[in-house]
Amino acid sequence: MSDFVNGFWPWYVGVVSIISVLACGLLLYLAGKATVVAHDGQSADRKNDDTTGHVWDGNLREYNNPLPRWWLWLFILTIVFALVYLAIFPGLGSYKGLLKWSTQDEHQQDLTQLRSEVAPLYAAFAAQSVEVLTKDKRALTAGERLFMNNCSQCHGSDGGGSKGFPNLTNANAAWLGERGGEHIVRTITNGRIGMMPPMGAAIGSEADISDVANYVLSLSGSPHNEIKAFSGKAKFSACAACHGVDGKGNKAVGAPNLTDNYWLHGWGEAAIVSAIKNGKNNVMPAQSPKLSAEQIHVVAAYVLSMSPGAVAGSTAATPKGP
Numbered sequence: 001m002s003d004f005v006n007g008f009w010p011w012y013v014g015v016v017s018i019i020s021v022l023a024c025g026l027l028l029y030l031a032g033k034a035t036v037v038a039h040d041g042q043s044a045d046r047k048n049d050d051t052t053g054h055v056w057d058g059n060l061r062e063y064n065n066p067l068p069r070w071w072l073w074l075f076i077l078t079i080v081f082a083l084v085y086l087a088i089f090p091g092l093g094s095y096k097g098l099l100k101w102s103t104q105d106e107h108q109q110d111l112t113q114l115r116s117e118v119a120p121l122y123a124a125f126a127a128q129s130v131e132v133l134t135k136d137k138r139a140l141t142a143g144e145r146l147f148m149n150n151c152s153q154c155h156g157s158d159g160g161g162s163k164g165f166p167n168l169t170n171a172n173a174a175w176l177g178e179r180g181g182e183h184i185v186r187t188i189t190n191g192r193i194g195m196m197p198p199m200g201a202a203i204g205s206e207a208d209i210s211d212v213a214n215y216v217l218s219l220s221g222s223p224h225n226e227i228k229a230f231s232g233k234a235k236f237s238a239c240a241a242c243h244g245v246d247g248k249g250n251k252a253v254g255a256p257n258l259t260d261n262y263w264l265h266g267w268g269e270a271a272i273v274s275a276i277k278n279g280k281n282n283v284m285p286a287q288s289p290k291l292s293a294e295q296i297h298v299v300a301a302y303v304l305s306m307s308p309g310a311v312a313g314s315t316a317a318t319p320k321g322p
């Protein structure tokens with residue numbers, strides 16, 4: 001649609017549409033005027049038998065009849081219909097039509113109607129906490145539908161996530177933020193930004209960075225080089241402000257737990273070295289006002305129901321491996 005911001009294209013579309021319709025009328029007029037001339041020199045016959053003079057296989061002749069009336073009228077009606085349609089509906093570039101009808105308005109009306117129909121149901125859901133709704137089958141069915149339509153393209157249809165998009169079926173400890181209903185509602189409403197500044201300069205040389213990466217790997221018991229990890233431990237203090245002295249993360253700043261063997265941005269030394277050098281800027285777009293507050297409440301319950309121990313603040317840790 002952005003192409004139509006350019007003033008040329010609306011005119012182009014409008015002129016081409018009008019010319020096409022008029023050309024159909026012209027074709028009809030000319031076809032009515034035209035007389036057929038045979039190419040085989042047998043034109044003398046035509047005066048006697050109404051044929052064009054074309055002969056195939058010795059005796060097959062072509063009649064020279066006018067278009068049937070009904071067909072002609074259908075053609076004229078089609079042209080009139082096209083002109084009336086173009087006058088009242090948007091079909092000529094940016095001209096909005098006499099009715100000012102638009103798919104967007106129609107969609108908005110449908111949406112308003114739909115929302116008013118389900119409003120009583122959602123009002124009942126809104127009166128209960130997200131945690132309570134995780135036990136309500138109807139709320140979960142509605143929440144699943146909302147999730148499929150609005151969240152699955154990033155978080156996966158099973159909520160399993162992918163590189164850069166968090167797995168929402170993780171246990172509490174592996175979440176970037178808090179796993180409670182209130183926090184989930186806030187995340188969906190406002191979106192969130194996971195920001196880690198590039199730390200290469202603070203750590204030092206390539207070797208130093210590799211040492212720290214190996215220390216990080218050692219925190220989760222992942223395969224690593226013991227000597228490098230030992231040398232990297234002291235440098236990890238630069239990371240501790242966000243990821244904690246023990247590397248267990250800090251949900252308030254969204255710094256992930258580095259000890260749980262769940263890797264949002266990929267596993268292994270190379271991925272960690274890249275995180276240190278380039279930092280991270282991971283954005284989830286706000287889902288409000290695309291979703292109403294009531295809808296967010298319901299989809300939050302569905303999200304909470306996907307992870308083990310569906311009770312706020314659970315610390316059950318069953319992290320997913322790489």
Ligand code: HEC
Pocket residue numbers: 146147150151152153154155164165166168174175176177178184187188192193194195254282283284285287299300303
């Ligand atoms: C355009 C992609 C995108 C869409 C659409 C999206 N998300 Fe997200 N979501 C993300 C990203 C990226 C993050 C991680 C942000 C970060 O690193 O802080 C995230 C984080 C989250 C978190 C926090 C997870 C944690 O570990 O703390 C929740 C909860 C969440 N999303 C739920 C949803 C729900 C529910 C929807 C649909 C209503 C949704 N998201 C739609 C990309 C998306």
Ligand code: HEC
Pocket residue numbers: 176193194195196197199203212213216236238239240241242243253254255256258262263264265266271272275276280281282
């Ligand atoms: C200012 C706070 C901050 C500092 C300092 C910081 N980080 Fe991070 N780090 C974050 C945040 C926030 C994220 C999550 C980004 C996201 O949401 O995608 C992150 C993500 C990561 C990841 C990706 C984790 C995964 O699951 O894939 C690694 C690895 C990492 N940091 C290592 C380090 C190391 C090593 C240092 C020190 C050299 C460090 N960080 C310093 C805030 C920080």
